[in-house]
Amino acid sequence: MLFVYNFKHKKSVEFIYKLIEHNFFIDVIVGANYINIKRPQKVISFSSFFDCNEHPMDVANKFNIPYFELNHNNEKIEDIIDEYSIDLGVIAGARILKDKIINLFDHGIVNFHPGILPECRGLDSMFWSIYKDYPLGVTSHLINNKIDCGKLILKKKIQILSNDNLFSIKKKIYNLQLDLIKLTLEKLISDFELIDLDDSIVYNSYMPELLQKEVIQKSENYIKKFSCKNE
Numbered sequence: 001m002l003f004v005y006n007f008k009h010k011k012s013v014e015f016i017y018k019l020i021e022h023n024f025f026i027d028v029i030v031g032a033n034y035i036n037i038k039r040p041q042k043v044i045s046f047s048s049f050f051d052c053n054e055h056p057m058d059v060a061n062k063f064n065i066p067y068f069e070l071n072h073n074n075e076k077i078e079d080i081i082d083e084y085s086i087d088l089g090v091i092a093g094a095r096i097l098k099d100k101i102i103n104l105f106d107h108g109i110v111n112f113h114p115g116i117l118p119e120c121r122g123l124d125s126m127f128w129s130i131y132k133d134y135p136l137g138v139t140s141h142l143i144n145n146k147i148d149c150g151k152l153i154l155k156k157k158i159q160i161l162s163n164d165n166l167f168s169i170k171k172k173i174y175n176l177q178l179d180l181i182k183l184t185l186e187k188l189i190s191d192f193e194l195i196d197l198d199d200s201i202v203y204n205s206y207m208p209e210l211l212q213k214e215v216i217q218k219s220e221n222y223i224k225k226f227s228c229k230n231e
Helices: 010-021 056-062 076-084 125-131 166-189 209-227
Strands: 002-005 029-032 067-069 089-091 109-113 137-142 151-157
Touching: 002 010, 010 056, 010 166, 029 056, 056 067, 109 166, 125 166, 125 209, 137 166, 151 166, 166 209
Parallel strands: 002 029, 002 089, 029 067, 089 109
Antiparallel strands: 109 137, 137 151
16 A cells, blocks of 8 residues: 555655556555645745646556545545555655554555654754754654654665755655665565664654754755765
8 A cells, every 4th residue: 555645746656656667566545635734934945846747646547556535544544455455555645644554554554754763753854964963864664653763674875965955965865765665665575674763762843944044054064064975
């Protein structure tokens, strides 16, 4: 089961294409409707990069994949799992999933977090990583009932170069999520020991506007520091 957002959403759409490209069969897709969430004003917008002209429902129809418009914590999920004999979930777009849903999947639910876990849990991972001087990257893991915790599968840092900026870094983090799909699922189906992620580290909420401005000012020095390790 692939969890997506039920609107034009780049990650939802591109996860469908990537899974098919790598010959992973998608039994069913469940799309959750948009929810308006109160959050701080964004000081810098990356929306132009994340523009998407396709709806995941249209892509699902293109590949004859059953598609359900449904809240991801709806009790009907259990009926869909039973009908299609689902044992693994993959998140391409979802809000917090409840225990009752997570426990329905025999092999768990895979999430691709745009940050290094467990150091940078929660929202606005790129900004918080820069603010706290953490490396940037992506972590794939099996989720549990705590935010950005569970069982570690893979984590990989992006390569930061001296000519990078916040926009190019954002793209690298996003593209790394796509690149790790194949490696993550191949590792998951192999016989390897899963490691628990440390859940004692406090997770981050949306970054306040004033701290966002601090990060933008700090980003040049951050890029210099981390690019020295790569060049």
